Amino acid sequence: MNIEMIKAAATRLAPVVRRTPMLSSPFLDEMAGRRVLVKTENLQHTGSFKFRGGWSALSGMPEAQRAKGVFAYSSGNHAQGVAMAAAKFGVPAVILMPSDSPALKIENTKALGAEVVTYDRLRDSREELGARFARERGLTLVRPYDEPLVIAGQGTVGLEIVEQAKAEGVEKADVLVPCGGGGLTSGISITLEGTDLRARPCEPEGFDDAARSLASGKREVNAAQGGSICDAIVTNSPGEITFPIMLKNCGAGLVVSDDEAMQAVALAFQRLKIVLEPGGAVALAAALFRPEQITGDAVIVVATGGNVDADVFSRSLATI
Amino acid sequence: MNIEMIKAAATRLAPVVRRTPMLSSPFLDEMAGRRVLVKTENLQHTGSFKFRGGWSALSGMPEAQRAKGVFAYSSGNHAQGVAMAAAKFGVPAVILMPSDSPALKIENTKALGAEVVTYDRLRDSREELGARFARERGLTLVRPYDEPLVIAGQGTVGLEIVEQAKAEGVEKADVLVPCGGGGLTSGISITLEGTDLRARPCEPEGFDDAARSLASGKREVNAAQGGSICDAIVTNSPGEITFPIMLKNCGAGLVVSDDEAMQAVALAFQRLKIVLEPGGAVALAAALFRPEQITGDAVIVVATGGNVDADVFSRSLATI
Numbered sequence: 108m109n110i111e112m113i114k115a116a117a118t119r120l121a122p123v124v125r126r127t128p129m130l131s132s133p134f135l136d137e138m139a140g141r142r143v144l145v146k147t148e149n150l151q152h153t154g155s156f157k158f159r160g161g162w163s164a165l166s167g168m169p170e171a172q173r174a175k176g177v178f179a180y181s182s183g184n185h186a187q188g189v190a191m192a193a194a195k196f197g198v199p200a201v202i203l204m205p206s207d208s209p210a211l212k213i214e215n216t217k218a219l220g221a222e223v224v225t226y227d228r229l230r231d232s233r234e235e236l237g238a239r240f241a242r243e244r245g246l247t248l249v250r251p252y253d254e255p256l257v258i259a260g261q262g263t264v265g266l267e268i269v270e271q272a273k274a275e276g277v278e279k280a281d282v283l284v285p286c287g288g289g290g291l292t293s294g295i296s297i298t299l300e301g302t303d304l305r306a307r308p309c310e311p312e313g314f315d316d317a318a319r320s321l322a323s324g325k326r327e328v329n330a331a332q333g334g335s336i337c338d339a340i341v342t343n344s345p346g347e348i349t350f351p352i353m354l355k356n357c358g359a360g361l362v363v364s365d366d367e368a369m370q371a372v373a374l375a376f377q378r379l380k381i382v383l384e385p386g387g388a389v390a391l392a393a394a395l396f397r398p399e400q401i402t403g404d405a406v407i408v409v410a411t412g413g414n415v416d417a418d419v420f421s422r423s424l425a426t427i
Numbered sequence: 428m429n430i431e432m433i434k435a436a437a438t439r440l441a442p443v444v445r446r447t448p449m450l451s452s453p454f455l456d457e458m459a460g461r462r463v464l465v466k467t468e469n470l471q472h473t474g475s476f477k478f479r480g481g482w483s484a485l486s487g488m489p490e491a492q493r494a495k496g497v498f499a500y501s502s503g504n505h506a507q508g509v510a511m512a513a514a515k516f517g518v519p520a521v522i523l524m525p526s527d528s529p530a531l532k533i534e535n536t537k538a539l540g541a542e543v544v545t546y547d548r549l550r551d552s553r554e555e556l557g558a559r560f561a562r563e564r565g566l567t568l569v570r571p572y573d574e575p576l577v578i579a580g581q582g583t584v585g586l587e588i589v590e591q592a593k594a595e596g597v598e599k600a601d602v603l604v605p606c607g608g609g610g611l612t613s614g615i616s617i618t619l620e621g622t623d624l625r626a627r628p629c630e631p632e633g634f635d636d637a638a639r640s641l642a643s644g645k646r647e648v649n650a651a652q653g654g655s656i657c658d659a660i661v662t663n664s665p666g667e668i669t670f671p672i673m674l675k676n677c678g679a680g681l682v683v684s685d686d687e688a689m690q691a692v693a694l695a696f697q698r699l700k701i702v703l704e705p706g707g708a709v710a711l712a713a714a715l716f717r718p719e720q721i722t723g724d725a726v727i728v729v730a731t732g733g734n735v736d737a738d739v740f741s742r743s744l745a746t747i
Binding site: 125126127130133134149150154211215218219373376377379380381382383413414417420421424425427 | 453741
């Protein structure tokens with residue numbers, strides 16, 4: 108992985124991607140004790156940054172291979188990103204999703220034209236199921252994070268952050284990134300090399316594999332495999348490809364509680380007028396509730412997704 | 428009023444205003460039967476387009492006059508826009524607000540540094556109270572819509588719409604605008620002169636003074652003065668300055684029910700990941716629920732504000 112792959116992905120994405128705005132609020136600044144700049148990838152196509160990786164993968168593979176169709180396993184946002192990219196290319200997409208995914212994510216993925224197959228998150232190995240589907244139906248598997256083209260697509264967020272931070276007069280800051288398998292975090296971290304911006308992964312308590320792995324220097328595994336309200340960013344451990352990149356580039360991880368993530372969802376509603384899912388709000392939560400673990404006059408926060416069911420969102424509003 | 432005044436306002440606004448994105452969703456396109464492009468002014472500073480008019484007014488008055496401070500009466504969004512503009516200039520702002528304004532709006536206006544004075548919307552004449560405050564305290568009154576500098580500021584939304592629509596390949600379309608006193612609608616309508624885009628005001632049932640006025644050719648008055656969930660855009664009648672501009676430039680008004688506005692709030696949550704207040708969602712509601720009154724392959728919708736209390740927002744989510 109290198110910066111040239113990310114720039115190439117940016118060129119392929121340019122005609123279709125949304126350049127999402129960087130928002131702020133004096134109320135959030137006061138809470139955090141420093142400027143808080145929020146990169147709003149929840150406003151990206153399909154409601155999360157994952158469209159970038161999906162499009163990068165589809166647009167980066169040979170046309171004959173792409174024409175046969177693609178396959179993905181995902182807790183939802185990656186599925187939607189791949190599904191919309193496939194639909195825009197007019198090729199088939201099959202998506203394998205956990206049966207406990209939010210109803211909205213399953214519904215949206217189907218409506219985007221993909222075939223959805225559900226599995227039991229605790230009982231089944233999605234990797235085995237995925238490999239079998241790919242083998243039997245001749246589709247190309249698009250991995251959610253351990254795939255260079257996908258990392259390159261997610262990394263384009265970082266290219267925009269560097270430009271937008273500069274326009275805001277911010278040249279030195281931590282860049283807090285909600286982290287699952289590390290595709291977005293590692294991709295962004297590459298684009299920050301040579302700047303005074305530094306990527307730091309953010310995770311929910313109990314699923315802080317990235318933070319523990321960065322501390323120990325090797326890929327740690329979570330005890331539990333599900334059950335966090337931050338379902339979008341729950342993974343077993345950092346990726347094989349993503350972790351060495353994160354270990355080289357990233358600052359220490361930040362960890363917040365599910366309740367803090369829910370409060371951040373409510374504060375983003377109230378102060379920024381945007382819809383975040385809990386997993387997409389953990390970096391904002393870290394900026395607001397872990398200020399003592401952050402240095403500098405400003406902090407940059409990536410808001411990664413907004414695909415949240417109405418009942419969870421309404422519950423979050425009751426926290427403030 | 429003319430386009431040069433709006434371009435001058437755009438120059439004054441350039442260093443501080445957010446160029447809000449134009450969003451869309453294939454789900455909303457399918458519902459409406461045509462492309463729906465949503466200009467997201469809820470993402471503007473203070474959560475509504477009103478910051479534009481506030482900044483335009485403050486930046487457009489002589490420095491000595493501005494230094495003494497400003498005064499405004501408003502159901503909330505205009506108040507916040509004027510308050511933040513005054514705070515950025517470091518001058519005093521006094522805001523007269525209806526006592527039944529959403530708690531969040533009163534709280535935010537105070538937190539932005541303004542002095543807030545409340546009045547009874549049904550019993551008191553805000554115009555008389557406003558004139559007295561201005562006289563006794565030496566502040567300049569910033570009217571919410573019947574003020575050329577304010578209309579010029581709101582009109583800058585239209586300059587951006589023309590550019591963004593062109594970038595989306597849309598050259599001919601109705602531009603649906605939530606309409607209270609008509610500052611935003613009239614300002615936008617001026618920027619659309621000479622294009623194939625056409626401004627049309629959108630209002631809630633029972634408060635359709637603009638639609639009836641455009642139909643009759645003279646300024647009509649609403650029977651009721653309050654009680655709509657769309658509180659942000661409830662006014663007695665179109666303005667003296669704004670109405671002749673609207674009559675010259677605008678297409679027929681569109682009217683939606685409070686329930687349809689609430690459904691549009693929920694759909695904007697679900698499909699666009701943005702927070703709208705009911706009054707700020709009436710144009711989206713018109714696009715989705717009055718398709719037979721609209722012509723063309725695409726429609727442009729202005730989403731004007733997102734300052735909504737959590738309980739109203741949660742109620743809206745229960746409608747879909």
